[in-house]
Amino acid sequence: MGRSMYRGAARVLGGTGFGSLPGVRALNALFLEHLRGSVVEIDGHQFHLDPTDSLSLSVMGAFKPAETDLIAQRVQPGATVLDIGAHIGYFSLLFARRVGPAGHVYAFEPEPHNYKLLVRNVGENGYGSVTCVQAAAHSANGSVTLYLANDNAADHRVAPGQEDRETINVRALRVDDYLSSVARIDFIKIDVKGAELSVLQGMNSLLERSSRVDMLIEYWPFGLRRAGVEPRELLTFLDSHDFVLHFSSEPAKRITIEELLDRISPEEDLSANLYAARDGA
Numbered sequence: 001m002g003r004s005m006y007r008g009a010a011r012v013l014g015g016t017g018f019g020s021l022p023g024v025r026a027l028n029a030l031f032l033e034h035l036r037g038s039v040v041e042i043d044g045h046q047f048h049l050d051p052t053d054s055l056s057l058s059v060m061g062a063f064k065p066a067e068t069d070l071i072a073q074r075v076q077p078g079a080t081v082l083d084i085g086a087h088i089g090y091f092s093l094l095f096a097r098r099v100g101p102a103g104h105v106y107a108f109e110p111e112p113h114n115y116k117l118l119v120r121n122v123g124e125n126g127y128g129s130v131t132c133v134q135a136a137a138h139s140a141n142g143s144v145t146l147y148l149a150n151d152n153a154a155d156h157r158v159a160p161g162q163e164d165r166e167t168i169n170v171r172a173l174r175v176d177d178y179l180s181s182v183a184r185i186d187f188i189k190i191d192v193k194g195a196e197l198s199v200l201q202g203m204n205s206l207l208e209r210s211s212r213v214d215m216l217i218e219y220w221p222f223g224l225r226r227a228g229v230e231p232r233e234l235l236t237f238l239d240s241h242d243f244v245l246h247f248s249s250e251p252a253k254r255i256t257i258e259e260l261l262d263r264i265s266p267e268e269d270l271s272a273n274l275y276a277a278r279d280g281a
Contacts, residue, residue: 157193159227196224220271
């Protein structure tokens with residue numbers, strides 16, 4: 001089965017539950033292993049991929065279309081953007097294209113192999129407006145333990161998983177300290193596998209001086225609780241900083257804290273990408 005055929009089948013069967021049937025997962029893994037590549041071009045960007053192509057870019061040819069569309073709509077030329085949990089730079093490059101030479105992107109990625117790919121992808125695509133930062137954005141400066149996922153380079157995290165994982169110590173930075181001279185931020189993307197509240201607690205001052213900032217943030221109650229954070233704490237933090245919440249796939253429709261808590265239980269290993277807007281748009 002070629003890549004185009006696989007993508008077509010994935011679109012048709014996505015959300016049907018077919019992929020969870022006995023034997024289908026194993027068959028799917030065999031297809032993916034055959035189709036994966038190490039370099040792929042997507043929308044004019046060339047990406048060097050991590051060894052397992054954790055985002056399936058070489059197979060699917062794109063990643064998170066709703067979030068990609070939202071970025072195209074909300075990130076303007078000249079904007080200053082944070083990409084926290086940048087991985088190999090898929091969103092960093094999208095941001096760099098949108099902000100242009102007059103804007104700037106700060107891409108935070110703590111894991112050494114991912115960071116090397118991030119730097120390579122930024123450089124080979126010719127973006128001088130991206131600053132790559134080899135650190136975990138955190139509530140305090142110093143270091144944190146990073147728990148590594150062997151089969152998914154986009155799933156490293158600062159809280160233990162259910163399974164045993166290899167660990168490394170990585171640099172930790174408060175965004176407020178690192179970007180103390182930056183006047184404001186216009187857009188933030190945070191995908192850090194349950195450590196979102198810690199990241200936000202380290203950028204209080206920046207949020208206060210960025211009155212119109214928008215945010216894409218992963219909401220994963222199961223992972224938050226494993227990191228010692230109750231889901232309500234994260235949502236309350238966002239609300240207290242005047243963010244209006246939406247699902248990224250429905251950016252025009254507001255969702256309340258109580259609705260989110262009802263929709264996704266910490267007992268279920270489910271997540272959603274939220275669009276948080278200061279202006280309520």
